[in-house]
Amino acid sequence: MTWTSLMPSINIPHVRPCQGGVRSFRSLVGQWWAARGIMAGMNTAALSPEPGQVWAHVGQPFAPRPYDVVVLGAGRMGSAFAFYLRQLAPHLRLLLLEEGGLPNEDGATLLAPGLWTAWGVPEDRLAQARWTRDQLEMAFGDISFQTRPLIELFARDGEDRTSAAGSLAPHPDALAMVDVTALPFARVDAGAATYRPGALALAAAQTAVKAGADLMLNARAHAVPGSEAGGSVVIERLSVTNTHQIVVHETHRLRAGTLVLALGAGGPHAAEHDLGCHTTHARAYRQTPRLNVPSTDNTPTLRAAGLTLRPQNGGWTLIPAVHHRDPHGYAPTGGHLTGVPTGLRRETLEDLVALMGALPPLGTGALGLGRSISDVPGAWLALPGGRADGLPLHQTLSGGVHLLMGGPHADTLGLAVAYDLAAAVAGVEERPWAGGAPE
Amino acid sequence: MTWTSLMPSINIPHVRPCQGGVRSFRSLVGQWWAARGIMAGMNTAALSPEPGQVWAHVGQPFAPRPYDVVVLGAGRMGSAFAFYLRQLAPHLRLLLLEEGGLPNEDGATLLAPGLWTAWGVPEDRLAQARWTRDQLEMAFGDISFQTRPLIELFARDGEDRTSAAGSLAPHPDALAMVDVTALPFARVDAGAATYRPGALALAAAQTAVKAGADLMLNARAHAVPGSEAGGSVVIERLSVTNTHQIVVHETHRLRAGTLVLALGAGGPHAAEHDLGCHTTHARAYRQTPRLNVPSTDNTPTLRAAGLTLRPQNGGWTLIPAVHHRDPHGYAPTGGHLTGVPTGLRRETLEDLVALMGALPPLGTGALGLGRSISDVPGAWLALPGGRADGLPLHQTLSGGVHLLMGGPHADTLGLAVAYDLAAAVAGVEERPWAGGAPE
Numbered sequence: 001m002t003w004t005s006l007m008p009s010i011n012i013p014h015v016r017p018c019q020g021g022v023r024s025f026r027s028l029v030g031q032w033w034a035a036r037g038i039m040a041g042m043n044t045a046a047l048s049p050e051p052g053q054v055w056a057h058v059g060q061p062f063a064p065r066p067y068d069v070v071v072l073g074a075g076r077m078g079s080a081f082a083f084y085l086r087q088l089a090p091h092l093r094l095l096l097l098e099e100g101g102l103p104n105e106d107g108a109t110l111l112a113p114g115l116w117t118a119w120g121v122p123e124d125r126l127a128q129a130r131w132t133r134d135q136l137e138m139a140f141g142d143i144s145f146q147t148r149p150l151i152e153l154f155a156r157d158g159e160d161r162t163s164a165a166g167s168l169a170p171h172p173d174a175l176a177m178v179d180v181t182a183l184p185f186a187r188v189d190a191g192a193a194t195y196r197p198g199a200l201a202l203a204a205a206q207t208a209v210k211a212g213a214d215l216m217l218n219a220r221a222h223a224v225p226g227s228e229a230g231g232s233v234v235i236e237r238l239s240v241t242n243t244h245q246i247v248v249h250e251t252h253r254l255r256a257g258t259l260v261l262a263l264g265a266g267g268p269h270a271a272e273h274d275l276g277c278h279t280t281h282a283r284a285y286r287q288t289p290r291l292n293v294p295s296t297d298n299t300p301t302l303r304a305a306g307l308t309l310r311p312q313n314g315g316w317t318l319i320p321a322v323h324h325r326d327p328h329g330y331a332p333t334g335g336h337l338t339g340v341p342t343g344l345r346r347e348t349l350e351d352l353v354a355l356m357g358a359l360p361p362l363g364t365g366a367l368g369l370g371r372s373i374s375d376v377p378g379a380w381l382a383l384p385g386g387r388a389d390g391l392p393l394h395q396t397l398s399g400g401v402h403l404l405m406g407g408p409h410a411d412t413l414g415l416a417v418a419y420d421l422a423a424a425v426a427g428v429e430e431r432p433w434a435g436g437a438p439e
Numbered sequence: 440m441t442w443t444s445l446m447p448s449i450n451i452p453h454v455r456p457c458q459g460g461v462r463s464f465r466s467l468v469g470q471w472w473a474a475r476g477i478m479a480g481m482n483t484a485a486l487s488p489e490p491g492q493v494w495a496h497v498g499q500p501f502a503p504r505p506y507d508v509v510v511l512g513a514g515r516m517g518s519a520f521a522f523y524l525r526q527l528a529p530h531l532r533l534l535l536l537e538e539g540g541l542p543n544e545d546g547a548t549l550l551a552p553g554l555w556t557a558w559g560v561p562e563d564r565l566a567q568a569r570w571t572r573d574q575l576e577m578a579f580g581d582i583s584f585q586t587r588p589l590i591e592l593f594a595r596d597g598e599d600r601t602s603a604a605g606s607l608a609p610h611p612d613a614l615a616m617v618d619v620t621a622l623p624f625a626r627v628d629a630g631a632a633t634y635r636p637g638a639l640a641l642a643a644a645q646t647a648v649k650a651g652a653d654l655m656l657n658a659r660a661h662a663v664p665g666s667e668a669g670g671s672v673v674i675e676r677l678s679v680t681n682t683h684q685i686v687v688h689e690t691h692r693l694r695a696g697t698l699v700l701a702l703g704a705g706g707p708h709a710a711e712h713d714l715g716c717h718t719t720h721a722r723a724y725r726q727t728p729r730l731n732v733p734s735t736d737n738t739p740t741l742r743a744a745g746l747t748l749r750p751q752n753g754g755w756t757l758i759p760a761v762h763h764r765d766p767h768g769y770a771p772t773g774g775h776l777t778g779v780p781t782g783l784r785r786e787t788l789e790d791l792v793a794l795m796g797a798l799p800p801l802g803t804g805a806l807g808l809g810r811s812i813s814d815v816p817g818a819w820l821a822l823p824g825g826r827a828d829g830l831p832l833h834q835t836l837s838g839g840v841h842l843l844m845g846g847p848h849a850d851t852l853g854l855a856v857a858y859d860l861a862a863a864v865a866g867v868e869e870r871p872w873a874g875g876a877p878e
Contacts, residue, residue: 272777273778276777276778278777278792280789280793323763324762324763325786326766326769327765327766327769327784327785327786328772328774328784328785328786329769329770329771329772329774329784329785330765330766330768330769331768331770332768333767333768335767335768338711338715338717339712339715345766345767345768346766346767346768347764347766347767350719350825353717354719
């Protein structure tokens with residue numbers, strides 16, 4: 001975790017890269033929450049229902065109080081769970097804990113593609129995927145949601161495929177990315193959409209707080225198994241020294257009847273290390289390099305050989321295929337391209353090299369290769385069931401303790417799975433999509 | 440590379456672990472070659488045809504001479520290539536180089552299962568597989584070859600499957616390994632066989648030397664691309680200091696019209712680093728833990744869920760499934776089992792834990808888990824084409840420079856591929872199996 005992760009990082013570009021010490025950090029956080037109508041650590045805002053408390057930094061005193069539900073992790077899965085639980089069970093006292101900012105700068109949420117597509121969704125989960133899409137469009141305010149076609153390109157013909165040149169013709173900026181003689185066939189998901197998962201997590205957490213959830217940032221939490229249902233949580237409130245070191249300022253211990261581990265790729269490790277629950281989940285380190293070729297809000301998302309090219313901020317973000325888990329003990333490292341060090345891991349580099357003929361801009365200086373691993377954005381991605389195509393899931397680890405995971409398909413199915421767990425905790429039988437509960 | 444890898448390690452258990460300094464190392468090597476009728480560095484033995492020279496240590500002076508073919512790596516693939524090339528083209532002057540002993544203690548040959556089976560061999564390669572089996576049985580003297588059934592166990596019924604209890608009934612020691620209520624179905628490869636790949640490599644190299652090939656051990660070699668066909672090789676002759684450090688004693692440079700990179704899992708790196716040839720090959724670190732449950736020479740080999748259990752030396756050697764490549768930069772590390780450190784990598788540990796119910800001895804102290812990675816034998820396995828089921832292959836990197844790789848199916852197809860390359864280098868069209876050249 002870096003010092004920058006100690007502050008909320010969405011929509012406040014003027015604080016990145018961060019300057020100054022603890023003083024400016026605290027004041028920025030205060031301004032940020034104030035601007036959104038939630039005074040940090042104070043219940044002064046006149047909202048209805050009474051908003052929850054927020055502890056953004058250790059200067060705000062925290063006295064443990066009873067909670068019914070404690071959520072570890074305020075990425076999009078934990079935040080969405082909190083969002084839905086406030087709707088479904090407003091009587092349950094809820095605390096949301098997050099080690100970093102909202103969302104965590106080191107987490108997978110910020111780097112998720114934010115690409116909704118029905119492709120790859122099993123038939124029996126399509127109703128949930130469609131419900132998730134409706135929620136993304138309407139339930140969270142402005143999260144940059146927009147319908148944006150996804151065009152997948154192929155070297156060979158096949159079912160549902162048409163001409164790549166024809167499909168790309170209305171989109172000259174997308175057409176300029178592709179050698180259509182190498183990839184002459186295409187299929188189109190006209191119902192695909194894009195949005196910003198980081199903005200979703202922020203909106204979900206903020207709305208949950210407005211609806212009465214408490215939230216503590218910069219709080220590292222560990223579950224401790226209990227003899228009865230639920231368990232305890234040890235909370236370490238983190239602070240930052242003048243030399244930018246993260247230190248534990250104070251420690252608290254809470255009990256709750258329900259714990260939700262929404263720790264992304266860290267969830268399985270926490271389940272095993274803290275609770276002794278062995279799982280088959282795994283993780284992979286995914287980098288999302290930048291391709292500095294122009295795009296607009298109307299440029300479609302492209303996909304070829306597992307690589308997704310997502311128009312973003314006037315350029316493209318590349319989302320490489322995840323082929324399989326990374327082994328335990330793997331430390332991400334940059335690869336070499338014919339002797340030249342790069343910031344991209346070798347496996348991704350090989351995939352991009354293989355596509356340079358079909359997608360010529362990949363072979364130019366427009367690709368942000370970097371020189372070391374820290375030059376290219378990347379995050380650990382949870383792989384539910386240890387599978388590169390694992391679907392989001394929740395799972396009961398012990399009585400009252402639940403693991404909640406997003407993973408590669410969280411963009412398309414994450415909200416439904418978060419809702420499903422919230423409904424289960426709330427004791428609600430109905431689901432808003434056709435077909436009932438997932439799995 | 441460790442100091443112990445500086446000496447031949449097959450059939451001389453009394454020199455492991457090694458004691459003493461350079462003096463005893465040299466004398467042991469001398470005794471070893473003398474006992475086999477090849478005096479190191481001397482052409483005194485009265486063999487026909489005139490045997491090649493052997494340089495086992497830097498005390499034996501080497502003056503570069505012209506070679507037609509230089510092989511980098513005397514594992515089973517490089518040794519087998521040399522063996523066949525002496526048969527097919529005795530006029531070609533041949534040098535075999537090996538960084539360690541014969542075979543290298545750190546290489547994959549010594550830890551290969553030595554399990555021949557037709558399962559997993561594509562239809563069009565079966566003739567090669569059968570030819571390889573005949574060669575293993577007859578061409579290399581005593582390499583502990585024996586027909587030994589392979590019994591694969593399943594939880595569910597399927598094609599060609601019979602009763603596990605019935606298949607195991609004649610083998611009480613194998614039956615004792617299995618809970619046949621968990622794995623009630625089986626199929627049997629009655630034509631499977633086992634042998635010792637390390638003994639094969641040693642026999643192939645020794646026979647090649649007897650037939651005129653030169654051999655240098657403790658010689659680290661790098662290919663250097665040439666402007667004409669073939670290339671140059673830089674040879675670093677390695678020595679060991681009194682403090683057991685490996686040092687370069689002297690360096691030579693040779694030219695040859697044909698270079699063969701038979702460096703196992705290190706081949707693709709050498710191709711790219713030394714020659715600038717980018718390949719799609721990869722590697723994985725495979726550990727082969729010991730299971731100390733009794734077996735005999737008549738005990739069949741077992742397989743379940745990708746795990747192979749090979750009777751060996753009165754116990755069992757476990758050969759775990761390789762699911763996929765390891766990422767670049769991965770350093771093998773031991774995993775934890777509910778907090779207890781082990782020498783087995785986490786992924787293998789998970790596979791074994793999943794099988795403990797069906798194979799109860801895995802859940803006992805008979806399994807050699809170790810405490811750190813160095814406690815469990817393991818080696819980097821080449822994955823041709825980057826695939827966990829990649830077949831052995833050879834490939835031309837540039838004019839006269841060939842990459843030769845074994846990998847997961849080297850036990851069954853390696854000799855045919857080594858022969859095929861030797862025949863290609865010799866200019867021989869015919870192949871001794873039906874169906875012609877591989878691929």
